[in-house]
Amino acid sequence: MSGYRHMRGQARQARRAGMQPMMVISPGDPVPELALTVISRWAWRYRSELAPVTVALLVAGAGWYAHAALRDWWPVIFAASGSAGCVLAAFGAKLGMPARLERAYAAATVLAGGTWVTAAAVAGPSAAPLPQALGIGTLVLSVPWWANRRRRSKVRVERAIAAWPDIARNAGLDGSQVMHAVVDLWGWRARLRLARGQTITDVTAKIPALESGLGTQRGAVRIYPTPDNLANRCELRVLDRDPHADAIGWQGPSVTSIAQPIVLGPFEDAEPCRVSFLRRHAILGGATGSGKSGGLNELIANLAACRDVVIWAVDLKRGMELRPWAACIDRLATTPAEAASLLADAVTILYGRADHLAAHGQREWQPSQSMPALVVVIDEYAELAEQAPRAMKDTDTIARLGRAPAVTLVAATQRPTQKVMGQGAVRSQMNIRIAFRVEEQRDVDLVLAQGALRAGWHAHKLNAPGKFLVRSPEHDTPRRARAYLLTDNDVTQAAAQYASGRPRLDPVSQAALASTQSRNVDNTDPEQPDDTPDPESTLLDALSAAPEQGVSVAELIAATGKSRRWVYYRLRELASAGRAVQTTRGLWRAA
Numbered sequence: 001m002s003g004y005r006h007m008r009g010q011a012r013q014a015r016r017a018g019m020q021p022m023m024v025i026s027p028g029d030p031v032p033e034l035a036l037t038v039i040s041r042w043a044w045r046y047r048s049e050l051a052p053v054t055v056a057l058l059v060a061g062a063g064w065y066a067h068a069a070l071r072d073w074w075p076v077i078f079a080a081s082g083s084a085g086c087v088l089a090a091f092g093a094k095l096g097m098p099a100r101l102e103r104a105y106a107a108a109t110v111l112a113g114g115t116w117v118t119a120a121a122v123a124g125p126s127a128a129p130l131p132q133a134l135g136i137g138t139l140v141l142s143v144p145w146w147a148n149r150r151r152r153s154k155v156r157v158e159r160a161i162a163a164w165p166d167i168a169r170n171a172g173l174d175g176s177q178v179m180h181a182v183v184d185l186w187g188w189r190a191r192l193r194l195a196r197g198q199t200i201t202d203v204t205a206k207i208p209a210l211e212s213g214l215g216t217q218r219g220a221v222r223i224y225p226t227p228d229n230l231a232n233r234c235e236l237r238v239l240d241r242d243p244h245a246d247a248i249g250w251q252g253p254s255v256t257s258i259a260q261p262i263v264l265g266p267f268e269d270a271e272p273c274r275v276s277f278l279r280r281h282a283i284l285g286g287a288t289g290s291g292k293s294g295g296l297n298e299l300i301a302n303l304a305a306c307r308d309v310v311i312w313a314v315d316l317k318r319g320m321e322l323r324p325w326a327a328c329i330d331r332l333a334t335t336p337a338e339a340a341s342l343l344a345d346a347v348t349i350l351y352g353r354a355d356h357l358a359a360h361g362q363r364e365w366q367p368s369q370s371m372p373a374l375v376v377v378i379d380e381y382a383e384l385a386e387q388a389p390r391a392m393k394d395t396d397t398i399a400r401l402g403r404a405p406a407v408t409l410v411a412a413t414q415r416p417t418q419k420v421m422g423q424g425a426v427r428s429q430m431n432i433r434i435a436f437r438v439e440e441q442r443d444v445d446l447v448l449a450q451g452a453l454r455a456g457w458h459a460h461k462l463n464a465p466g467k468f469l470v471r472s473p474e475h476d477t478p479r480r481a482r483a484y485l486l487t488d489n490d491v492t493q494a495a496a497q498y499a500s501g502r503p504r505l506d507p508v509s510q511a512a513l514a515s516t517q518s519r520n521v522d523n524t525d526p527e528q529p530d531d532t533p534d535p536e537s538t539l540l541d542a543l544s545a546a547p548e549q550g551v552s553v554a555e556l557i558a559a560t561g562k563s564r565r566w567v568y569y570r571l572r573e574l575a576s577a578g579r580a581v582q583t584t585r586g587l588w589r590a591a
Contacts, residue, residue, distance in 0.1 A: 052142035063120025081114015167213035253305035285447035286436025291465035327499035352512025353405035373406035550587030
């Protein structure tokens with residue numbers, strides 16, 4: 001006893017000195033209770049993993065009780081277990097078991113347990129071979145339980161909820177709480193109650209810290225507003241696996257009228273991304289290889305299925321992208337001159353329809369098969385700005401005035417800078433912004449409007465072709481979607497299928513075009529034809545007249561009056577066709 005008092009004295013001295021004393025155990029300390037507490041906490045933490053053992057113990061207890069008190073009731077026990085198994089197999093989806101295998105596993109477990117209890121009621125739980133059967137059955141049925149992904153996800157969610165106060169404090173969101181959480185096919189989502197003064201913007205800015213605290217992969221956390229749109233609520237979504245990891249095949253058009261919202265692809269929660277294009281201009285932006293052209297093909301495929309819309313298109317890559325849709329496109333421009341003429345005619349139709357609406361006291365053009373809307377699709381808009389700068393004025397007019405007459409502009413480009421989009425109203429009038437992967441963070445604001453990057457629209461983090469973010473009147477939250485994949489065979493089949501049902505321009509638009517053409521013919525002097533030099537012909541003539549060593553690019557720029565980029569683009573095109581050769585650096589001649 002004197003030794004024990006000495007140890008207690010040392011402990012008091014250590015505490016006075018600010019040191020951590022050694023644990024002192026007196027003869028009366030409840031050591032067994034301490035061990036029981038540790039074991040209980042361990043069992044509670046791993047209660048999900050130990051669930052098969054717990055069920056086995058309950059089954060053994062039920063068998064003992066049935067043998068002692070309900071021995072003559074074994075037929076009822078067997079019938080009840082069989083009925084319960086059948087109910088689980090048939091209606092388990094309503095009890096939180098959506099997968100068929102999960103329902104089958106639950107039914108098999110109930111039937112096995114009920115059969116064992118029935119046998120134990122008759123023969124006794126210790127009668128051979130019932131103990132051995134219980135042990136082997138427990139081991140066999142434990143394997144699917146331990147391997148189940150949803151079960152493991154639920155365990156991770158429960159532990160994340162338990163640790164949320166520490167995670168939130170370390171992430172700078174102290175005071176936020178998890179209201180409830182749900183496990184789904186791709187991961188789990190939780191509804192958060194934010195502390196006073198916190199907003200969804202604060203949570204979005206803390207996404208990297210939350211990913212670190214939750215132990216997820218980079219880019220696995222999403223933050224969305226709740227359906228009730230409360231300022232102090234948000235939804236936290238954690239993806240265990242990417243639902244958009246694989247390409248999603250196109251299943252056919254989603255609309256039959258331009259008045260219906262077009263499904264561009266599924267969001268990460270499998271909800272379809274629906275966007276209405278009637279009376280709205282759209283811009284598709286993204287780097288090379290981001291799937292921008294695939295998204296444009298999907299849009300045209302849906303428009304081709306609509307019998308109340310006429311499609312005009314501009315493809316200055318000589319039609320490489322859009323020519324497969326030629327059967328469904330009423331007018332396709334593949335040169336700068338054709339593009340300028342097409343856009344000028346679109347403006348003429350716009351004014352003609354506006355005059356018609358004003359004369360009949362109407363405010364909007366209502367698309368139908370006999371009076372279709374007009375959609376002008378421009379691929380690689382930057383090339384149009386470079387090669388046909390005068391046509392930019394017409395695109396500006398369409399962007400400003402095309403809504404009511406149902407003349408819509410859809411532009412696809414890599415970087416929609418103010419220089420590319422012109423100095424007018426084109427970019428500001430784009431109601432629909434679709435951003436595929438961009439190379440630089442600053443490009444996010446170029447495509448999705450100023451301030452999008454700060455608000456969480458991280459298009460630079462999209463990691464697969466076809467993934468996109470859409471910003472439109474229906475979609476003001478940065479939710480990732482993936483466009484359906486149209487193969488070359490899909491494009492060929494769709495173009496052939498819908499070519500026969502394509503509408504033609506309405507009489508009002510045709511009359512407007514005819515009137516303009518008539519005025520142009522009347523104002524032309526046949527004895528003085530237009531001798532304005534064609535840049536294409538001028539370039540070919542200069543290359544043909546070049547000496548053996550070639551002509552310089554600077555001289556070609558001066559001769560054609562075009563930009564250096566235009567000249568280089570044409571030279572590469574002619575070289576590919578075998579019509580021009582580069583004799584030395586900066587010098588060219590005809591082949």
